[in-house]
Amino acid sequence: MPWMMPNILKNLFSSPATRKYPFETRQYWAGARGQLQIDLARCVFCGLCQRICPAQAITQYGNKKDPDVTIDYNPFACIYCARCAEKCPSGAIYIHESHAVPADRKITYGRNDISLSKGELS
Amino acid sequence: MSRITFPFGPQHPVLPEGIQLSLTCEDEKVVEVRPVIGYMHRGIEKAAERNPYPNNVFLCERICGICSFIHALSYCQLVEELMKVEVPPRARYLRVVWSELSRMHSHLLWLGLLADSFGFESLFMQCWRARETVLDILEMTTGQRVIQSSCIVGGVRRDINADQARQVREMLNKVKTEIDAVLPVFQKDYTIKARTVGKGVLPKGQAWTLGAVGPMLRASGWAWDCRSLGYAAYGELGFEPVVENGGDSYARTMVRARELVQSYELVLRALDSMPEGELAVKVKGAPPAGEAIMRTEQPRGELFEYARGNGTQQLERLKIRTPTFANLPALLAMLPGCEIADVPVIVLSIDPCIACTER
Numbered sequence A: 001m002p003w004m005m006p007n008i009l010k011n012l013f014s015s016p017a018t019r020k021y022p023f024e025t026r027q028y029w030a031g032a033r034g035q036l037q038i039d040l041a042r043c044v045f046c047g048l049c050q051r052i053c054p055a056q057a058i059t060q061y062g063n064k065k066d067p068d069v070t071i072d073y074n075p076f077a078c079i080y081c082a083r084c085a086e087k088c089p090s091g092a093i094y095i096h097e098s099h100a101v102p103a104d105r106k107i108t109y110g111r112n113d114i115s116l117s118k119g120e121l122s
Numbered sequence B: 001m002s003r004i005t006f007p008f009g010p011q012h013p014v015l016p017e018g019i020q021l022s023l024t025c026e027d028e029k030v031v032e033v034r035p036v037i038g039y040m041h042r043g044i045e046k047a048a049e050r051n052p053y054p055n056n057v058f059l060c061e062r063i064c065g066i067c068s069f070i071h072a073l074s075y076c077q078l079v080e081e082l083m084k085v086e087v088p089p090r091a092r093y094l095r096v097v098w099s100e101l102s103r104m105h106s107h108l109l110w111l112g113l114l115a116d117s118f119g120f121e122s123l124f125m126q127c128w129r130a131r132e133t134v135l136d137i138l139e140m141t142t143g144q145r146v147i148q149s150s151c152i153v154g155g156v157r158r159d160i161n162a163d164q165a166r167q168v169r170e171m172l173n174k175v176k177t178e179i180d181a182v183l184p185v186f187q188k189d190y191t192i193k194a195r196t197v198g199k200g201v202l203p204k205g206q207a208w209t210l211g212a213v214g215p216m217l218r219a220s221g222w223a224w225d226c227r228s229l230g231y232a233a234y235g236e237l238g239f240e241p242v243v244e245n246g247g248d249s250y251a252r253t254m255v256r257a258r259e260l261v262q263s264y265e266l267v268l269r270a271l272d273s274m275p276e277g278e279l280a281v282k283v284k285g286a287p288p289a290g291e292a293i294m295r296t297e298q299p300r301g302e303l304f305e306y307a308r309g310n311g312t313q314q315l316e317r318l319k320i321r322t323p324t325f326a327n328l329p330a331l332l333a334m335l336p337g338c339e340i341a342d343v344p345v346i347v348l349s350i351d352p353c354i355a356c357t358e359r
Helices: A002-013 A048-052 A083-087 B044-050 B053-060 B068-083 B089-117 B121-142 B162-188 B190-196 B204-209 B249-272 B323-334 B340-349 B354-358
Strands: A035-038 A058-061 A070-073 A093-096 A107-110 B003-008 B020-026 B029-036 B290-298 B301-309 B315-321
Touching: A002 B121, A002 B162, A035 A070, A048 A058, A048 A083, A083 A093, B003 B029, B020 B340, B029 B323, B029 B340, B044 B053, B044 B315, B053 B068, B053 B315, B068 B089, B068 B290, B068 B301, B089 B121, B089 B162, B089 B249, B089 B340, B121 B162, B162 B190, B162 B249, B190 B249, B190 B340, B204 B323, B249 B340, B301 B323, B323 B340, B323 B354
Parallel strands: none
Antiparallel strands: A035 A093, A058 A070, A070 A107, B003 B020, B020 B029, B290 B301, B301 B315
């Protein structure tokens, strides 16, 4: 115990190491892989994200010429590796630094459903 | 004297994961130990046979939440060996930086758990507070705290720029100050010495014959560390294994404590001597028919991986032998003869990672 005394005395007079979450939140690091966002206005429905997703979290129904083409994004399966965001040719998928809130449903993006556009997940 | 057999685990305060040791005792002495494993099997090796080979990086780093980066690194090096891919020098240095940061946070976690195992709560908190800063460095440089996903076949995905490198140095110096505050406690404190010195002794010869790896082997006097093989950029950084001769729980603690400081120095050295250049080479095609093996040093010891390719995008076989699996026979040799009260400390002294063991 004597070897611990300097630390104990220092801790007694220093500020706490913890913060009062959720009232006090931490600054996110730039480039942190927090949550996946899909900007539907830019999506060309090429299907590349579905092919490369290691967790099969993205499924595209229909091809890009199909007017009813949709993309299913399953946040329960997503492992936030950001491979889709890295490879997306149109920049429609990107990663936001803020951490993902607990998901309660799968999200379906359709070509005609522009309301589910940028910022839908935040 | 009558014998009694009782289960130690799978749910026990010192065990972060599920393993059961069936202890047979005579009075307070342990006379026989039988391990019961299989609580955490996830079939990762089989799943890896179905995935295209680049996706297995993300699967392999989920084998273990603590040494995730080194699992990914081992898999990447294994496939690179199979496909004869040359990794750019900067990527090799970055791999060392992240590997050593992983080792630092793993050892800090373990030191905290050791303190917790004999009820030294304030020391446990102090170790884990230092670990938070290491996790912050990992999040800043790779994007996530625990599952970094920054290693890919052919190189790495993220760079550490000059500004980040300066920040990493500053944060590491803060960690070093905190480490310097806790290490004397582990080295000199009466309570810790009373609970670790002479407990769970693994003699030098027995450590070798039972196939112990990592800090277990080094604490028994063997200078055996896979980083000496010079994989990634270790060959250029002047690495020397840390060796202790006691063979007991105290020696194992000291090996990890000294490795913590060594990892800090290796990260700084790697950042200082990191060459400029590309981060990854493009890997085309599929692993050819053939076999490859890879040995890397995890915080818990030597990780051995074997892969067999068949010319398709999927590997025909991926075999992963993790360090805790190799250390289990040594644990079973150390426990008979000890007091029941020492079992938690001795079990913890091998740094058991059951998720790794059962994959």
